[in-house]
Amino acid sequence: MHAYRSHTCAALTKENVGESVRLSGWVHRVRDHGGVLFVDLRDHYGMTQVLCDPDSPAFAKVEKLRSEWCVRIDGTVKARDASLINPRIPTGEIEVYVRDVEVLGAAGELPLMVFGDQEYPEETRLRYRYLDLRREKMQSHMKLRSDMVASIRRRMWDGGFREYQTPIITASSPEGARDFLVPSRLHPGRFYALPQAPQLFKQLIMVSGFDRYFQIAPCFRDEDPRADRSPTDFYQLDMEMSFVEQEDVFATIQPVIEGVFEEFGGGHKVDKLWPRIRYADAMKWYGTDKPDLRNPVKMQEVSEHFRGSGFAIFAKLLEQDGTEVRAIPAPGGGSRKFCDRMNAYAQKEGLPGMGYIFWRDGEDGMEAAGPLAKNIGPERTEAIRQQLGLGKGDAAFFLGGKPASFEAVAGRARNVIGEELNLTEKNRFAFCWIVDFPMYEKDDESGVIDFSHNPFSMPQGGMAALEGDPLDVLGYQYDLACNGYELVSGAIRNHQLDIMYRAFELAGYGKDEVEKRFGGMVNAFKFGAPPHGGCAAGIDRMVMLLADEPNIREVIMFPMNQRAEDLMMNAPGEASPEQLMELSLRVIERE
Numbered sequence: 001m002h003a004y005r006s007h008t009c010a011a012l013t014k015e016n017v018g019e020s021v022r023l024s025g026w027v028h029r030v031r032d033h034g035g036v037l038f039v040d041l042r043d044h045y046g047m048t049q050v051l052c053d054p055d056s057p058a059f060a061k062v063e064k065l066r067s068e069w070c071v072r073i074d075g076t077v078k079a080r081d082a083s084l085i086n087p088r089i090p091t092g093e094i095e096v097y098v099r100d101v102e103v104l105g106a107a108g109e110l111p112l113m114v115f116g117d118q119e120y121p122e123e124t125r126l127r128y129r130y131l132d133l134r135r136e137k138m139q140s141h142m143k144l145r146s147d148m149v150a151s152i153r154r155r156m157w158d159g160g161f162r163e164y165q166t167p168i169i170t171a172s173s174p175e176g177a178r179d180f181l182v183p184s185r186l187h188p189g190r191f192y193a194l195p196q197a198p199q200l201f202k203q204l205i206m207v208s209g210f211d212r213y214f215q216i217a218p219c220f221r222d223e224d225p226r227a228d229r230s231p232t233d234f235y236q237l238d239m240e241m242s243f244v245e246q247e248d249v250f251a252t253i254q255p256v257i258e259g260v261f262e263e264f265g266g267g268h269k270v271d272k273l274w275p276r277i278r279y280a281d282a283m284k285w286y287g288t289d290k291p292d293l294r295n296p297v298k299m300q301e302v303s304e305h306f307r308g309s310g311f312a313i314f315a316k317l318l319e320q321d322g323t324e325v326r327a328i329p330a331p332g333g334g335s336r337k338f339c340d341r342m343n344a345y346a347q348k349e350g351l352p353g354m355g356y357i358f359w360r361d362g363e364d365g366m367e368a369a370g371p372l373a374k375n376i377g378p379e380r381t382e383a384i385r386q387q388l389g390l391g392k393g394d395a396a397f398f399l400g401g402k403p404a405s406f407e408a409v410a411g412r413a414r415n416v417i418g419e420e421l422n423l424t425e426k427n428r429f430a431f432c433w434i435v436d437f438p439m440y441e442k443d444d445e446s447g448v449i450d451f452s453h454n455p456f457s458m459p460q461g462g463m464a465a466l467e468g469d470p471l472d473v474l475g476y477q478y479d480l481a482c483n484g485y486e487l488v489s490g491a492i493r494n495h496q497l498d499i500m501y502r503a504f505e506l507a508g509y510g511k512d513e514v515e516k517r518f519g520g521m522v523n524a525f526k527f528g529a530p531p532h533g534g535c536a537a538g539i540d541r542m543v544m545l546l547a548d549e550p551n552i553r554e555v556i557m558f559p560m561n562q563r564a565e566d567l568m569m570n571a572p573g574e575a576s577p578e579q580l581m582e583l584s585l586r587v588i589e590r591e
Contacts, residue, residue: 004072004104010046014093016077021096023048024072024104026134027065029115037062039098041073044139048091050075052098061101068114068131070105073098122553127567129558141555145543148264149216152237152539155256161212161239166201168218173200173518178222180232188584194220194233197536199456200521202240203493206532207524214239216539222564227551228485228541231564240534246476246492249533250274250433253488257480257537261429264546269428274480278436283403284326287411289437292484293430295418299410302327302398305384311355311375314400325400328414329388332421333395334358339370342397345416349409351399357381358395366392404444415484429482429545436460437477440470440506450507453477456500457491458533463499470506476533483545490535497525 004024012021025043032038037052039062050073052062065071075096086092111127112120114134125132132138153163172179172193179193195201197219205213217238225231237256241249254274261270275293282289285298303324306314317323333339339356346354355372368381388396397413399406418424439459441452449470457475459465465473480488494500500522504514515522543555553559560566580586 008045009041009043009048010090012048012077012091012094012096014079017079017094019077020074020099021077022072022074023050023096025070026114027067027069027071029067030065038095039065039073041071041096042134046091047089048094048096049080049086050096050098056098058098058101061103062098065101065103066107068107068110068134069103070107072102072104074100122561123567126553126559126561129568133557138554141543141547141549142557144264144547145539145555145557148260148543148546149539151260151263152256153216155259156214156237156239159212159252159256161214162210163215164205164210164213165215166195166198166205166217168194170195170201171520180220180222183583183585185583196221197236198238199454200518202238202534203456203495203521203532204524206240206242206493207527207529211242212239213241213534217536225560225562225564228544230540230552230556230559231562232560235539237537237539238534239536240532242530242532244492244531244533246435246478246533249490249492249535250478253480253490253535253537257431257487257542260542261546265429266546267427271428271430274431274433276433276435279434279438280436282434283407287407287409287414288484289434289479290481290484290486291411291432292415292418292424293432293481294426294428294483295415295424297329297331297414297418297423299326299328299414300388301325302384302387305380305387306376306398306400309376309380311372314355314398317400322402323400324403325398326403326406326410327384327388328354328397328399328410328417329390330395330397330417330421331390331423332393333417334360334393335395336369338420339395339397341420342413342417345413346397346399346409349412351406351409354413355398356395357384357398359385359390359392361392370395372398431480431482431487434479434481435477436474437479438471439473439475439477439503442471448508454489454491455504455507456493458494459499459503462496463502466499466502466506473506478535480535480537485541485545486538487541487545488535488537490533492531492533495525495529495531497522500525 001022006022009023009025023041025041028040028042028047030037030039035054039050041048041050052059075098077094078097080093080095112124112131114131169182169192173196177196179196182192182194184190184192198215198217202213215238217236218233219236220233223229223231241252258270279289282291287299301324303318306325307318309315314325339358343353343356357368357370357373359366359368368378373381384396390396399410437453439452440449442449453475454477457477460474460476476492478490479486494503501511501514540552540556544552547555549555
């Protein structure tokens with residue numbers, strides 16, 4: 001017999017009754033039923049119940065077992081009584097009578113229990129992650145992640161892609177976040193960088209004549225933490241294709257994403273139609289470029305109903321250039337209690353509040369109520385109601401000013417309205433492409449023009465588009481949103497040097513600086529670069545959605561905490577004087 005096991009803890013069935021078997025795993029829990037000891041033995045694959053009574057030569061050893069001891073058990077498979085069968089596990093029809101037991105690894109006092117669903121502080125869970133990962137939910141999440149990545153790889157190969165690996169130690173590049181720098185020992189005072197993404201390399205792969213590339217790529221960004229992103233590293237499905245337009249990328253990646261969500265989505269509905277929404281419309285309708293389309297609420301501009309009205313705050317506001325008033329419909333939200341709650345929400349988010357109107361029964365039928373209704377009068381409130389398609393029992397909330405000052409709060413308020421009024425459809429994955437991103441943005445304070453998205457994207461209209469107002473230039477850039485999260489980001493690349501130089505010039509980068517910072521790609525583009533484009537899909541975020549977890553750390557095996565610390569391995573740590581000397585570095589303490 002094998003030194004440790006003849007079967008896994010999920011393999012035995014009633015067909016094995018009478019057999020002598022050997023199992024190895026962890027003691028999940030021990031129960032004493034009137035002198036008969038029952039042990040739930042767990043391994044990666046499942047659970048088997050073993051039992052021991054005083055007649056067993058191993059009884060004294062089994063009495064000493066405690067939770068999370070790693071043990072090997074020899075015994076005989078027995079059928080359970082019909083009344084004791086557990087249909088919830090594959091081994092529920094049998095149990096193993098213990099003849100011998102060997103402790104392979106004893107466990108001390110546990111900082112967190114694996115058995116049960118107790119909640120523990122995240123700090124404890126991350127410090128003892130190896131114990132946390134033994135829990136059933138975490139085992140399930142990590143298996144889901146592994147299976148999903150394997151499925152993605154199969155689908156990409158089936159789509160004619162090949163997987164190639166790009167460097168981990170490279171040069172710094174502007175991907176929109178801070179680099180992790182790596183000091184060079186051989187070149188004192190100079191630094192490598194960990195790649196924020198394989199962006200430049202995958203474009204060079206296309207220049208090298210490889211037509212369809214993909215990679216499950218590690219990416220490194222020194223970012224501030226959020227619930228939906230890791231502050232240090234993450235993985236993405238990275239892909240690039242030659243001789244393609246935007247529609248080709250969409251048609252290629254949709255079956256992959258759609259198939260993965262159907263395979264691992266637990267029966268949730270997966271939308272087949274992925275609407276294309278212009279960036280400007282997404283911001284106007286949803287207040288975000290990653291809208292949750294499970295929520296049917298769509299904001300609308302209602303400025304004309306307030307222009308010159310009796311509501312002086314909005315009327316005066318609209319006299320200023322670049323201002324508008326938007327309404328957030330709230331079907332079913334027509335109570336003063338709910339309206340006051342949403343107004344308080346806006347104040348908590350840093351705004352003065354949200355005006356509102358709600359429609360209710362009146363003496364002569366339906367009437368509009370709320371402070372705004374009194375100020376603007378029945379004709380205007382009726383026009384608003386008809387524009388928004390609302391009726392009795394409904395409400396609408398209003399925000400005004402320059403859109404950039406309130407769009408983000410409006411978008412979050414829309415989400416809260418959808419949740420609280422049960423408008424957001426659960427058990428569904430709703431996708432949409434966000435397209436026509438602006439290439440440039442202007443800093444309100446300095447007036448400086450810079451790239452708003454990927455600087456290597458092809459501007460729509462080519463060189464001609466770059467001769468007008470930079471803020472009017474749209475790029476062949478696109479994101480895929482799902483249930484309020486950005487899942488995919490990509491672009492058709494700018495492969496023509498004259499257009500690239502001009503594009504960077506508008507953002508304040510001269511030709512010499514472009515050649516200095518991106519010399520490898522610039523030189524490559526002088527030797528016949530093909531039209532190409534692609535995208536990258538966030539692996540961690542996809543698993544987070546499929547596992548129905550709001551926190552990305554729940555689906556990463558060894559994540560950092562919110563302060564970018566590894567509590568288990570004590571990283572980041574201090575370098576020794578010898579290490580610093582070897583790298584020609586000196587640490588200067590901050591005051």
